Amino acid sequence: MSSSADSPPSLSSVIQKLLDKSPLDRFVKCSVDLATAPPHKAPQIALLHVRFKEDIPSVRAFADFLGNQAANYALSRRRRDEYQARIASAENGDMSAAQELSRAVRSAFIEFRKAHPSRASEVGEVLAYCVAVHQLQASQLIAKMALKTSTNMPVYGLDGIHASVTNGELNVFFLESKLAGTAASGTADYADSVSGFLKDDGQYEHEYGLVTSLGNLDALDPADKTLMMDYLDVFGNPNAPKRERSVGVVCYSEVKHFANKLEVDDGPLSKHEDHFCELYKGDLNRHHTNLTNQLGVKKVDANKCMVFLVAVPDVDDLREKFYESIGLTELVSDVPLTPSSVIEGGTP
DSSP states (O other): OOOTTTSSHHHHHHHHTOOOOOOOOEEEEEEOTTOOTOOOOSSSSEEEEEETTTTOOOOOHHHHHHHHHHHHHOOOOOHHHHHHHHHHHTTTTTHHHHHHHHHHHHHHHHHHHHHHHOOOOOHHHHHHHHHHHHSSOOOOEEEEHHTSSSTSTTTSSSSSEEEETTTTTTEEEEEEEEEEHHHHHHHHHHHHHHHHHHHHHHHHHHHHHHHHHHHGGGOOOOOHHHHHHHHHOOOTTTTOOOOOEEEEEEEEHHHHHOOOOOOSSSOOOOOHHHHHHHHHHTHHHHHHHHHHHHHHTTTTTGGGEEEEEEEEEEHHHHHHHHHHHHOOOOOOOOOOOSSSHHHHHHHO
């Protein structure tokens, strides 16, 4: 990952070197994007949902996609580059390095679940990574999963830190992922988390310290890393120009609208997904009002927040299918997230 010796690296070019590819739009549709969502005021909110295969929400394919993306989320960029080089240089069809990579990813998730059995939120963290990469075009600055198995790493730290560049200015995104039985409970949980982080100067400095000492900057060449350190070293250069935003990714059970189905016929295949989209869009103002009120109660500046709601029929089912995809089994401690009252009554 070297820069041209003829000219100093630009901030944008350095960030691009760390940007992964995540074809999230093949599995998740954006019904309402951040830039277009009325009422055009803070906090920004976007509505995403799992795509349909004719009339059926394609949850299995979505879970498998997230399982495939788990390596990119869980392993550092340097470690991924090493595996990629080994696989590319292997001779005579030797795929042992690929199997080793698979075990390394599975081990990271197993260790996390052993250390924190009550969390069961890994699928949400991988999803948040994919949303940041695809929707925000933001590069991952640190792989948090491996660090969360350390006794020195607070489990309630951020779920990810990403960065992008807009008009030459650095954007730093602090990711909070939530799995929830309802949208309202998920956004309330997000508001609580972001409030705690913004009030904790020590945690803020700790997260930046992790980025600069254990993050993906080590995959860059010295000149590129030095440039990034000028912006991210909050101890040596605390007033470096950067725009910091909290990004919430709330994946929740949208029981009511997924249950409102059209009959299957020989009409356009897209009509089922389009029907769901229209129902979903109708909830935008309600979701925005809920989030605004929840952030207000916690005294959080809504101008510094953006939230992606991701609707699935049953978040517990998605979680279970994700575990299956990466070769794990569900734990007894994996408490159902969707209340029975929501399942029975279809309450949003």
